[in-house]
Amino acid sequence: MKRYSVFAIAREALRYHQGWEKAWRAPAPKPAYDAIIIGAGGHGLATAYYLGKNYGITNVAILEKGWLGGGNTGRNTTIIRSNYLQDPSAAIYNKALSLYEDLSQDLNYNVMFSPRGLLMLAQTHHEVRGYLRTVHANNLQGVKTEWIGPEKVKELVPIINIDGPRYPVLGALYQARGGTARHDAVAWGYARACSAMGMDIIQQCEVTGVRSENGQVTGVETTKGFIGTRKLGIVVAGHSGQVADMAGFRLPVESLALQALVSEPIKPCMDVVVMANTVHGYMSQSDKGEMVIGGGTDGFNNFTQRGSFHHIEETLRALVETFPMISRLKMLRQWGGIVDMTGDRSPIISKTPLGNCFINCGWGTGGFKAIPGSGWAMAELMAKGEPGPLAAEFNMWRFREGQFIDESVAAGVAH
């Protein structure tokens, strides 16, 4: 892999940019690998990357039924934060945030991480109490967040209406280290680094069956034929239930549509991320100038990557009250992704009933921010066969034992 640098740009500028090489190879599958990851979204690619980087396991294939990063990783609204309530969540999301901070250097790929600060508005007294509690919890966890009053909110977000008739802004939970990154670049950066380590990213290759013998996976059936493996990682978000079914176990996961939309580009007007959980809406401004907007999930099981229009309408109605200036904006594009929701709204990074098969799923509406931390923890689990401290509490058996990591009460919208 030729490294990207200022010198490379200068060199290429002098020769009409003829010398750039493809960011990753497009190999045919080998008969067998030491490890196979199903799903080339951010979490699958990061898992592969840290398997190579931290454990030296590079005879790895990442199988993707569509194109890499084309699932939720390429459809999300890119909010990054680590101000969760429960300790296991704070640990893994904060690990992820720390890795994001120098990911561009580590991958030699600009992921455009932008720690511009993030506000979670409190618009009811219940929410004020909830966020004060989160601030205290975060301080105990060593995650720096603070409670700020309405005047400070207005100072950080001049376009906000702090005394709306239904939901006045009573304050906010503020994480200065939070922000955004470029979603595609995260997938592409990991993919390029994986390919450079000799790993095979095989796109247009759907896994259709999991073969096992005596409780151990031997390989997977795919649209490009059978591929053998010593270890299997399932990292397929919305399709986790389907692939788990192929492997013969059931998950506490349901797949729902989550939508987002962007406006026409306008001049810079908001340089922080604002989430408003009571009214189920959030907004940030992309570098191109588009207002990036999202809300809550649709209510029913759905695999079509399309949501219902009235959900978008509800999101915008709520945000127009909080940001009156967006009422005249034209919306450019709207889309949906299929998110994998668990019963406690926390992810699963776990061993499975099959000895050498591992699963990473349940990131639901909020897993983009977790990609580096999740890949780090999943790689440890796959390499050692046992979870490390970051993953241990996210096992899939916690639902049987009642050991929930309950984030659904911590935030109505868990992005």
Added chain:
Amino acid sequence: MLILECPYCGVKAEETELSPGGEAHLKRFGPGSTGEEFEAYMFARKNPKGVHFERWRHAYGCGKWFLAARCTATLEVFGTYSAQTTEPPAEIVEKIKAKRPDWKGTK
């Protein structure tokens, strides 16, 4: 836009009139049940990509709960039926089989 016919009042209700209530025909467990049984009842879900049976409430209509058979991969609706059933009625199963010949049935 999803449209379901309420089997009680006969109204063809569009989505904003309805509230979704999750998987239908779950077997309920009470005090004295095992951890596995509680997990199955409260958390384990079929989540099929294809034919699915669900609970819905005609929230802004007659207010009653009913059940619907739907395809989660295409959003096609096969039919709705009374909530006072423990499995999908024969006529709904027939309709599904006519449209989805390789459907394996409820697991």
